Amino acid sequence: MKTTTMTQGTKRQLRNSTSLGQTIRNSLTMAYRGLLKIRRTPEQLFDVTLQPIIFTLMFTYIFGGAISGDIQSYLPVIIPGILVQTVITTSVVTGTQLREDMDKGVFDRFKSLPIARIAPLAGALLADTVRYTIATVLTFSMGFLMGYRPEGGLGHVAIAALLVIVCAWAISWIFAFFGVIARTASSVQGISMIILFPLTFLSNAFVSADTMPNWLQWFVKINPISHLVTAVRDLANNGTVGWDLIASLLGAAVIVAIFAPITVRAYMRRT
Amino acid sequence: MGFESRKLPNNGDWAVEAQGLIKNFGDNRAVDGVDLNVRAGSIYGVLGPNGAGKTTTIRMLATLLRADAGSARIFGHDVMKESQIVRQLIGVTGQYASVDESLSATENLIIFSRLLGLGRAESRKKAMELLEEFDLTEAAKRPLKNFSGGMRRRLDLAASLIAQPPLLFLDEPTTGLDPRTRNQMWDTIRRLVNSGSTVLLTTQYLQEADELADRIAVIDHGRVVAEGTVNELKSSVGTSSLQLSIQDDKDLEVARRKVEEVLKVKSVVSPEGSRITAPMADADLVTDLLISFRQSGIQLAELSVQKPTLDEVFLSITESSKGQHEPSSVESSGGMKG
Incomplete structure (x- = not known):
């Protein structure tokens, strides 16, 4: 028997299943790949850097006087709202990038390796939390520069930031699913925006729901985005934790529980 | 130990045993009942024109695609039921390079090594070894966008060898390469087989099959239309x-x-x-x-x-x-x- 390089390969134990530890290690390696890619192509970060700056300035100065009387008193309303809107919108990019990435040959190699099936997806989504973090920090910083002083203190602001990042990560599974089943990246963008636009604007993110017609109030109140915005306002402005925080986390967990398995299944079925 | 673990249950000496593989894409039957038997330690060539079903067949054998009918075993392991085991026994090099364009050669090899369970230091060492072996050391830090076709293929093959798999699938390994690079690729493939590996390659060129393969299957319209040694085929x-x-x-x-x-x-x-x-x-x-x-x-x-x-x-x-x-x-x- 010729035993030089190749036969050594069969010495390892052969197992037909992937352990949880391996799944986590594989996902972290894939996240590392995502970070390297971001470092190589920093222009990918334009959206998460410019959008928070422009939107925060724009919406505050357009609506501030009309809604809250002056800019200063509008800031506690708009900053949590714009934060949630910006970060959630950013999570769409996860889906479009996943679609582009999957069309490349390298995904064939990932599929042919004995790694956890979920790792290429989980890794990509994990790496994108960096994008959400950048968007979050920039939005709060812009607010601070414009005079926003959250009453809840730095600790609660940090928890609020973490909450938004976790929820954005959960929601990105929805767009990852579109990314896996869609034919092109631009169609992912299209579907996602049709869903996101009503969801983020028909909420309490920019204005209080009180002035809206009844039927719209009903929708705004059940809209999960409203719960997330309220949870962030409670944390940042009052330092309190309420039902909305629990609702947001529950919602996030439900989304992951539904979309992570179907996304992985679609990913495995797709050729 | 190495010898014993190679003797997997009932596999005899077969690296690949495929029976009646069928794959449809919509109305188009891409693979229409392909049988293939590849002896361990040999080079097997699958020859056919574009669209004959070569790549689809390889993708089914490499667990990348689920067959609509038929069965296939790799060293005695079923590609559908024991896919994760099969993946531990194979390396796949695609027609288009299956490496990450936006990263450098070193980063690519390190990531694949890490995914295969090597430690941080081990991965780096493995990457360096392979880069040297495939004559890529100088270009190691450059992004792949600036790589020539030949360099890309070499990196691709290097990535397939990290786990030292006993069976390698090479899908048109030399298509688009200039003659000198092609000869280098052939030498590399021969060296692999001398070290105990089995290679299943697809090609459009008779000359390539002639140079490398011990046995050849000719595929057309998703069917094996002839099978034999190079000499048998040529004398026909x-x-x-x-x-x-x-x-x-x-x-x-x-x-x-x-x-x-x-x-x-x-x-x-x-x-x-x-x-x-x-x-x-x-x-x-x-x-x-x-x-x-x-x-x-x-x-x-x-x-x-x-x-x-x-x-x-x-x-x-x-x-x-x-x-x-x-x-x-x-x-x-x-x-x-x-």
Whole structure:
């Protein structure tokens, strides 16, 4: 028997299943790949850097006087709202990038390796939390520069930031699913925006729901985005934790529980 | 230990055993009942034109695609039921490079090594080793966008070797490479097999199969239309082929009949016009053919003799399978030697 390089390969134990530890290690390696890619192509970060700056300035100065009387008193309303809107919108990019990435040959190699099936997806989504973090920090910083002083203190602001990042990560599974089943990246963008636009604007993110017609109030109140915005306002402005925080986390967990398995299944079925 | 673990249950000496693989894409049946048996330690060539089903077959064997029907085993392990085990035994190098374009060569190899369970330091060491072995050290830090086709293929192959898999799938490993790089790739493939690996490669070039493969399967329209050693396959079309250009298109049918009569072989008329190609086993018979042309007043425009190419092997095999409505084996067209 010729035993030089190749036969050594069969010495390892052969197992037909992937352990949880391996799944986590594989996902972290894939996240590392995502970070390297971001470092190589920093222009990918334009959206998460410019959008928070422009939107925060724009919406505050357009609506501030009309809604809250002056800019200063509008800031506690708009900053949590714009934060949630910006970060959630950013999570769409996860889906479009996943679609582009999957069309490349390298995904064939990932599929042919004995790694956890979920790792290429989980890794990509994990790496994108960096994008959400950048968007979050920039939005709060812009607010601070414009005079926003959250009453809840730095600790609660940090928890609020973490909450938004976790929820954005959960929601990105929805767009990852579109990314896996869609034919092109631009169609992912299209579907996602049709869903996101009503969801983020028909909420309490920019204005209080009180002035809206009844039927719209009903929708705004059940809209999960409203719960997330309220949870962030409670944390940042009052330092309190309420039902909305629990609702947001529950919602996030439900989304992951539904979309992570179907996304992985679609990913495995797709050729 | 290495020897024992290689002796997997009931696998005998087969690296690949596939029966009746079928894959449909919509209405199009890309693979239509392919059987393949590849002996461990050999190089097996799958030969066929674009769209014949070569890549689809490889993708099914490499667990990348689920077959609609049929079964396949890799070293005795079922590709569907034991896919994660199969993935531990194979390396796949695609037609297009399956490496990350936006990263450097080193980063690519480190990430694949980490995914395969090597530690941080081990991964770095492995990457360096492979870069050196494949002559990529100088370019290691550059982004792949600036890599030539040959460098990309080498990196791709290097990435497939990290886990030292006993079976390698190479999908058209040299398509688009210049002759020098192609020869280097061939040397690398031979070296791999000498170190105990089994290689299943697809190619469009008879010459490549000729250089490398111990056995060849010719695939067309998703079916294996011929299977055998390189020599068996070549002798089926004669050692060389005779190419005749006829001056007057009107004489084409007559000329063709004469060729088949005198040389006692099947001939092929090239689609682009008045050229007849026929296997030439016995050069002496060509004299008779030329005399008979002169007697019938057929004017030749050009006459040449060519070594067999994939075209001839292929056309002659597919022609005869069309005529007989059954997959022709190499032997069934052996009459050409007469």
